[in-house]
Amino acid sequence: MHVRLSAPWMDSRGTVWAPGDTVEVDAVTLASLEEQGMVEAPDGQGTGPENTTNTTSTPPPTPKPTDPTKIGPGPGAPPADEPGN
Numbered sequence: 432m433h434v435r436l437s438a439p440w441m442d443s444r445g446t447v448w449a450p451g452d453t454v455e456v457d458a459v460t461l462a463s464l465e466e467q468g469m470v471e472a473p474d475g476q477g478t479g480p481e482n483t484t485n486t487t488s489t490p491p492p493t494p495k496p497t498d499p500t501k502i503g504p505g506p507g508a509p510p511a512d513e514p515g516n
Contacts, residue, residue, distance in 0.1 A: 432461060435471040440464065 433455050440448045448454055456464065464470045 438469040
């Protein structure tokens with residue numbers, strides 16, 4: 432089967448392939464490449480208009496600052512100078 436690489440890869444013969452290159456591999460090699468995240472998509476499952484997805488990402492929300500007086504183990508915790516802590 433033919434796959435398009437998303438990362439550089441060296442085959443068993445020592446040939447170095449660049450990202451975007453299409454290479455022919457067997458099922459075992461394909462599984463290994465997929466496991467490593469090095470395969471874009473097998474032929475027939477390309478990124479044609481019928482398979483294109485539009486995704487957007489939003490940055491994570493900015494965390495609220497923490498009130499320094501509220502940092503600690505909580506009201507039910509034993510004092511720090513007791514043994515066993």
